Amino acid sequence: MDGESGRPGTPRWVEVLLVLVVVGFLAYVAWVSLGSARRGRPVVPAGRPVEVWYADPTFQFLVPAVKRVGAQFMAGMPIPQVAMELLKTPPAGLLSPLPGQEAPLIMVAAAAQATVQIALPASVGASQERLLIGAVVRTLTSLPEIRSVRILAVDAAGRPREGHEDTSKPFTARSAEVRNAWDSPGTAPITVWFKLAGSRYLLPLDMAPPVADGPIEAALTALAGGPPRGVAGLAPAVPEEAGLRFVGQEGTTLRVEWTRPDVPADPGAQDRLITATVLTLTELPGTTRVRFESPAGPLARRVGPYDLLLDVAGHTARAALEIKAAAPSPPPEQAS
Amino acid sequence: MARRWWLLLAGVPAAAALWFAGAAESVPISIRLFGYDRVSGDVVAYSDGPLESKGFPLREPDRWVVDIPNAVYSGALKTLAAVPGSGIRQIRIGQFTRSDVRVVFDLEQAMEIPVRAEQRHLKTSAAYRLVFDLPSLRPATDVTRAKVPGAAAKTRPAPPAEAPRKVRTATVPASPSKAGVPADPTRSGALGSPIGAGGLAGPSGTGVSVGPSGAGVSSSPSGTGVSSSPSGAGVPAGPATEEPRHELPGMPPAALQPLPLSAPQIAQDPPSPWGWLGGLIGAPPAEVAGDVGHMHDPDGKGEEPKPVPVSGLKLRRAGKGWIMRITADKPIDYKLARMGRRDRIYLDLLGGTVDIPRESMYVDNGLMARVKKGAMQDNATRVVLELDQPLRYEAHLSADRRAVILALSRSEPRAVPGTQDDRITIDPGHGGIDPGTIGQAGTLEKTVTLAVAGKVSALLEKAGMDVQMTRNRDQDLLLWPRVDMGDEFKSDAFVSIHMNSSPNRATTGIETYYFTPESIPLARSIHRNLVGQLGAPDRGIRRANFVVVKYSRMPAVLVEVGYLSNLREEGLLINPEYQQRAADAIKVGVQDFLKQRTLARQ
Numbered sequence: 001m002d003g004e005s006g007r008p009g010t011p012r013w014v015e016v017l018l019v020l021v022v023v024g025f026l027a028y029v030a031w032v033s034l035g036s037a038r039r040g041r042p043v044v045p046a047g048r049p050v051e052v053w054y055a056d057p058t059f060q061f062l063v064p065a066v067k068r069v070g071a072q073f074m075a076g077m078p079i080p081q082v083a084m085e086l087l088k089t090p091p092a093g094l095l096s097p098l099p100g101q102e103a104p105l106i107m108v109a110a111a112a113q114a115t116v117q118i119a120l121p122a123s124v125g126a127s128q129e130r131l132l133i134g135a136v137v138r139t140l141t142s143l144p145e146i147r148s149v150r151i152l153a154v155d156a157a158g159r160p161r162e163g164h165e166d167t168s169k170p171f172t173a174r175s176a177e178v179r180n181a182w183d184s185p186g187t188a189p190i191t192v193w194f195k196l197a198g199s200r201y202l203l204p205l206d207m208a209p210p211v212a213d214g215p216i217e218a219a220l221t222a223l224a225g226g227p228p229r230g231v232a233g234l235a236p237a238v239p240e241e242a243g244l245r246f247v248g249q250e251g252t253t254l255r256v257e258w259t260r261p262d263v264p265a266d267p268g269a270q271d272r273l274i275t276a277t278v279l280t281l282t283e284l285p286g287t288t289r290v291r292f293e294s295p296a297g298p299l300a301r302r303v304g305p306y307d308l309l310l311d312v313a314g315h316t317a318r319a320a321l322e323i324k325a326a327a328p329s330p331p332p333e334q335a336s
Numbered sequence: 337m338a339r340r341w342w343l344l345l346a347g348v349p350a351a352a353a354l355w356f357a358g359a360a361e362s363v364p365i366s367i368r369l370f371g372y373d374r375v376s377g378d379v380v381a382y383s384d385g386p387l388e389s390k391g392f393p394l395r396e397p398d399r400w401v402v403d404i405p406n407a408v409y410s411g412a413l414k415t416l417a418a419v420p421g422s423g424i425r426q427i428r429i430g431q432f433t434r435s436d437v438r439v440v441f442d443l444e445q446a447m448e449i450p451v452r453a454e455q456r457h458l459k460t461s462a463a464y465r466l467v468f469d470l471p472s473l474r475p476a477t478d479v480t481r482a483k484v485p486g487a488a489a490k491t492r493p494a495p496p497a498e499a500p501r502k503v504r505t506a507t508v509p510a511s512p513s514k515a516g517v518p519a520d521p522t523r524s525g526a527l528g529s530p531i532g533a534g535g536l537a538g539p540s541g542t543g544v545s546v547g548p549s550g551a552g553v554s555s556s557p558s559g560t561g562v563s564s565s566p567s568g569a570g571v572p573a574g575p576a577t578e579e580p581r582h583e584l585p586g587m588p589p590a591a592l593q594p595l596p597l598s599a600p601q602i603a604q605d606p607p608s609p610w611g612w613l614g615g616l617i618g619a620p621p622a623e624v625a626g627d628v629g630h631m632h633d634p635d636g637k638g639e640e641p642k643p644v645p646v647s648g649l650k651l652r653r654a655g656k657g658w659i660m661r662i663t664a665d666k667p668i669d670y671k672l673a674r675m676g677r678r679d680r681i682y683l684d685l686l687g688g689t690v691d692i693p694r695e696s697m698y699v700d701n702g703l704m705a706r707v708k709k710g711a712m713q714d715n716a717t718r719v720v721l722e723l724d725q726p727l728r729y730e731a732h733l734s735a736d737r738r739a740v741i742l743a744l745s746r747s748e749p750r751a752v753p754g755t756q757d758d759r760i761t762i763d764p765g766h767g768g769i770d771p772g773t774i775g776q777a778g779t780l781e782k783t784v785t786l787a788v789a790g791k792v793s794a795l796l797e798k799a800g801m802d803v804q805m806t807r808n809r810d811q812d813l814l815l816w817p818r819v820d821m822g823d824e825f826k827s828d829a830f831v832s833i834h835m836n837s838s839p840n841r842a843t844t845g846i847e848t849y850y851f852t853p854e855s856i857p858l859a860r861s862i863h864r865n866l867v868g869q870l871g872a873p874d875r876g877i878r879r880a881n882f883v884v885v886k887y888s889r890m891p892a893v894l895v896e897v898g899y900l901s902n903l904r905e906e907g908l909l910i911n912p913e914y915q916q917r918a919a920d921a922i923k924v925g926v927q928d929f930l931k932q933r934t935l936a937r938q
Contacts (some may be wrong), residue, residue: 059838095839105372125773125837126896130880160417162815166883177881
């Protein structure tokens, strides 16, 4: 029995060695992670972020969510088609505007313009059609390689058909037809990011600016004031009590004082405040970054997987819209 | 003996091998999938065995035909839409003979489509494929290549710019049916002009259309379809609608294809509201492949197309008056004059000719007795309208300058705007083979929109307004003809009535859409009244890119009265009382808008 453990056949020293190896590995992982975080190095997930636009549950608004696509998935098909495939699988709390399970088909993606074939059964209502086209256009134009999208609507058999929308001209991300907008005639609207009520998603809304000293102040006022009267389903992402205040501008960086950084208390709500503020302010022409300041000292926070210190660039905040969702497996190569 | 054994031993396997080889060759290879490759964008045909192919051109119209021998097509797709700017109108596949599959590329101009066979190293039933190499259909499989300035643009032509406005008048062969009897629907379908039950009657069941050789005119102000043609062989004509101005990207220019005619022609059909769609939407596949007679022609031999005149005269009822549309063969100018003593209107069309018969066409609609073509010099045509009574008339040229639109009315000049004689166009959404959305209980959107629109129309007429409905029965009507009807009627407001649908079946409420800023007061007025009257959730007033509100020249809105996808709201929407309340709200909304406008003008 010498040299034997309780279980016959496995020497005790082997068991001890295995335990030491496992413990050592775990310690190494913890050390690397903590060290990385301590040094403030961004911890960015692997894969390419793809911004996909879905519909909110009430089918009024387009809502962006960022999904990550692994290199293996991307190798199977062009990234625009990957984005269209992702439209089929909305994250929890959002809806796909697609009428069926057939992803829109990219027919041409060249010279910064994509031509997309969309199956549009006769039963699709005007609202769904509007959201469907909007989702396709916003998703594709969020890719740097595509600036405009031409829509070709077809019926179930692949024959061209006429829906409600005018698709004779290509759409861009700035096309009013593909944006969330609230009745704001006669005014140059500003884009403000609000929270989808009852969920963690943020979405932009083009609305008339409130009365304020300038566009930056107007945007901050709108952020804290919440969606316009009559808009159902949206909530402010920035509590008024947080006391965001524009204090100055350095180049393309706006300095915003967060008077009460303890409001909101919930870390998730704080993430949304930062993200919504950065996204709203970087919608203004000439602004690319926002610096949060506080009378109490420096601010250092993390939003999602990103380290957000004092300066937050618009594209970083946009990536913070990321959702935790596994990318679907690539569909087999086949004819549609 | 041993030699015989040898022969037997060698011969039996050889014969068996030959037999198997022969049998294998005689078993056709199945083409299982046909379509666009998601990766490369090429058109591909997948099969479970190696395929051969042979391509050759066909002319008039230009086609490239690829025959695939020893194959059967077991896929579902029969037609592929082409990419705009590719030079290909559409691509068809079908079983040509028992053992041959044929793929036909309908071309805008002659070109060759190379084909290559590929074997894919996949253990699937579609390990082989034919790839049809369409130069302009190659997508950016490598997206980085698209960034190279110039390079991509050279090899991949961008989709075409906005399609030009197209105007076409279609011609229906002589129908043996008497006046008021619907034309043979199969014939109209074959022409790519599926016209629903009720034949060719217009929105008010009235209308006159005259073809080049047409002597038959049907006209019935009361909508009864009484023939007044000398021969008595007239068919009631449909709405004098125009082809869609803009083709959807990738549309086959079928509207420009000549229609096969059969003489004698006695009436000119209104251009099919389906235009180039040629019955594509929802019609049976055998009739809908679309290209007015030869598109669905798998053998690629097609009938010899015959020329069809594109000019003519159409007359339809609109509100309290009539609208005459005279289309010439080229852009024209016009002069309009009235000869007082004999109550005649002379319309001289300068710079083009119109194919209408020289002899008189009896109209007898209570406003005018007849229309005839007078003598004029070359490149000019005089149309004479003999009136029954003094008329108010207005004329204007269509946007493409090929048609003069003459609005005729017996009504006196307008009184105070906003009270009397305002012209309203009510557009019941969808219709015919386009049912619109379908409720959970099976309610068709087209049915509810028509019911509500009819009630709105009645209420507005009762209030003294001149009301036109784009359709007053279950008929096919594309979007552009609806816009044109509103424009030609010189409407003060255009209201399109729709029912909504959402994948979230809990969604209910009212939405109102507009496009132009001038339409906002109308949208607000109608929306406010609808929400107040029906008590449904207010889903807002939104700007939308919908054709009927975008291109109308007058204030135009599209109202989504409720959600058919919600069972409770579907029950309300099919209730006549609820419909009446909705109609009343829309009517009050229109009246409020007109009053506001009058006040603003004052």
